[in-house]
Amino acid sequence: MAKITFITIENEEITVEGDSGNVMELAVANNVAGIDGDCGGVCSCATCHVHVDPAHVAKTGEASEIEQDMLELDDNANEYSRLCCQIQVSEQLDGVILRVAGDE
Amino acid sequence: MKKSALPDPFEQARLEKGVGHMDDQNDPVTMVLGLKDVRKCAHKWQTFQSGAKPGRIVVPSEVAIRETRQIPFEVDPPEHKGFRDLLDPWFKRPLEPEYQDKLATIIHAVVEEALNADEVEVVEEFSLRLQSRALTLLLNIPYEEAQTWISWGTHVFRSEGESLDGDKAAILYDYIDAQIDKAAENPGDDLYSVLLNSEVNGKKLSKEEVKGVMILTFAGGRDTVINAVTNSVAYFAEHPESLQRIHDEPEIVNTAVEELIRYFAPLTHMGRVATEDTAVCEHAVKADTRISLCWASANRDEKTFPNPNEVVLDRKVNPHVSFGFGTHNCLGATHARQIMHTLVKTLAEKVKSIEIVDHQDNVEVLGEFNRKVGFHALNVKFTAK
Ligand code: FES
Numbered sequence: 201m202a203k204i205t206f207i208t209i210e211n212e213e214i215t216v217e218g219d220s221g222n223v224m225e226l227a228v229a230n231n232v233a234g235i236d237g238d239c240g241g242v243c244s245c246a247t248c249h250v251h252v253d254p255a256h257v258a259k260t261g262e263a264s265e266i267e268q269d270m271l272e273l274d275d276n277a278n279e280y281s282r283l284c285c286q287i288q289v290s291e292q293l294d295g296v297i298l299r300v301a302g303d304e
Numbered sequence: 305m306k307k308s309a310l311p312d313p314f315e316q317a318r319l320e321k322g323v324g325h326m327d328d329q330n331d332p333v334t335m336v337l338g339l340k341d342v343r344k345c346a347h348k349w350q351t352f353q354s355g356a357k358p359g360r361i362v363v364p365s366e367v368a369i370r371e372t373r374q375i376p377f378e379v380d381p382p383e384h385k386g387f388r389d390l391l392d393p394w395f396k397r398p399l400e401p402e403y404q405d406k407l408a409t410i411i412h413a414v415v416e417e418a419l420n421a422d423e424v425e426v427v428e429e430f431s432l433r434l435q436s437r438a439l440t441l442l443l444n445i446p447y448e449e450a451q452t453w454i455s456w457g458t459h460v461f462r463s464e465g466e467s468l469d470g471d472k473a474a475i476l477y478d479y480i481d482a483q484i485d486k487a488a489e490n491p492g493d494d495l496y497s498v499l500l501n502s503e504v505n506g507k508k509l510s511k512e513e514v515k516g517v518m519i520l521t522f523a524g525g526r527d528t529v530i531n532a533v534t535n536s537v538a539y540f541a542e543h544p545e546s547l548q549r550i551h552d553e554p555e556i557v558n559t560a561v562e563e564l565i566r567y568f569a570p571l572t573h574m575g576r577v578a579t580e581d582t583a584v585c586e587h588a589v590k591a592d593t594r595i596s597l598c599w600a601s602a603n604r605d606e607k608t609f610p611n612p613n614e615v616v617l618d619r620k621v622n623p624h625v626s627f628g629f630g631t632h633n634c635l636g637a638t639h640a641r642q643i644m645h646t647l648v649k650t651l652a653e654k655v656k657s658i659e660i661v662d663h664q665d666n667v668e669v670l671g672e673f674n675r676k677v678g679f680h681a682l683n684v685k686f687t688a689k
Pocket of ligand 1: 224236237238239240241242243244245246247248283284285286
């Protein structure tokens with residue numbers, strides 16, 4: 201089991217646990233505000249955008265090239281941006297903190 | 305070639321030039337073909353505007369047949385945001401379980417009707433019915449109203465082929481005017497009433513603005529959903545093993561739906577008007593001329609999609625642009641996706657086989673390109689499990 205903490209735009213902290221699937225699915229299942237997951241996780245909608253807490257980047261690893269291409273045009277993207285449907289849930293993520301990026 | 309195949313006519317031009325050209329009623333269009341270029345242009349709303357003369361960003365242009373501005377799609381930021389903030393929650397209702405149950409009931413009935421008939425003409429007798437009945441949910445109005453829209457036939461906005469038909473469009477516009485007046489007199493909990501009682505950017509929506517939203521809701525989701533549904537039926541007719549696989553592995557429904565939507569690209573492209581002299585992959589674009597964002601071509605971009613011309617039902621990374629990209633991405637995408645999910649699941653559950661008896665392709669002529677976007681007619685026999 202990995203503990204994953206989301207911080208919403210409203211600064212609400214939601215900690216959830218999971219051991220399979222991707223992080224977007226976990227967020228949607230737990231009603232994390234601002235994570236819509238419109239495309240169901242195929243990297244086509246960018247409604248699952250998070251900023252990884254800088255101290256935890258090693259846990260999530262880097263965005264793939266296709267993911268980077270999507271993020272490149274998101275006005276709200278920075279060097280810590282990830283589409284969380286592209287992050288698999290595993291032990292390695294335990295303790296990670298993800299901030300919902302929102303659409304502005 | 306299979307009847308359900310939608311070939312990619314843009315490949316060579318995409319690789320060699322990155323753009324294509326077409327003439328549209330003496331207002332030429334530079335078609336942007338590569339995925340990255342399409343995304344970049346969609347993102348640069350300041351340079352490539354949507355809020356041009358109403359009807360001009362649609363290809364073929366509708367400037368000759370309408371003056372009503374479609375909202376929010378022909379409005380640019382910052383005004384655009386107020387409209388999207390109002391409409392997004394309403395158009396996300398398809399995520400609610402109650403909505404999904406009602407939609408499933410509608411789709412089951414359409415599939416049952418098809419299974420009970422000897423032969424079905426899919427465009428009129430399956431897709432149009434399904435789309436119209438599902439639209440009553442999105443508008444939150446009585447189911448019976450769908451009969452009126454079905455009676456219009458599939459071509460209420462334009463005649464066969466590319467020619468525009470003002471008389472036909474008037475049927476829809478008059479209908480919407482009448483519905484708005486009705487809702488103004490007798491407000492309910494339908495979309496017309498909700499819009500009439502809403503404020504955007506600090507002021508109440510005018511009847512003309514409500515009409516602009518409603519026209520878009522009718523027009524944007526009609527041909528596109530009909531194409532997606534009809535093409536899916538044709539695909540499953542010729543790939544029965546796919547339907548069986550989805551039945552056996554229900555966990556791939558989502559990737560399968562996204563892949564069908566990528567491959568079909570039910571809307572070929574959408575235009576923008578350049579606000580300044582600029583360029584798209586080194587081709588000059590002059591101020592006040594049009595470009596189009598060619599979703600159909602971008603979805604086959606070999607730089608991003610391995611085996612772009614094959615339907616790979618479990619394609620995991622699928623950054624297609626069938627619902628557009630950026631600020632103006634498709635407002636009806638949630639509803640459309642829900643329709644496709646329910647339809648694909650229902651077909652996998654109830655249908656043993658589909659046989660194509662007869663078909664007539666719908667091919668768009670776009671300057672140097674001919675693109676098959678779907679069917680004018682598709683006669684099939686459904687067999688139940
Ligand atoms: S859920 Fe669509 S890109 Fe992540």
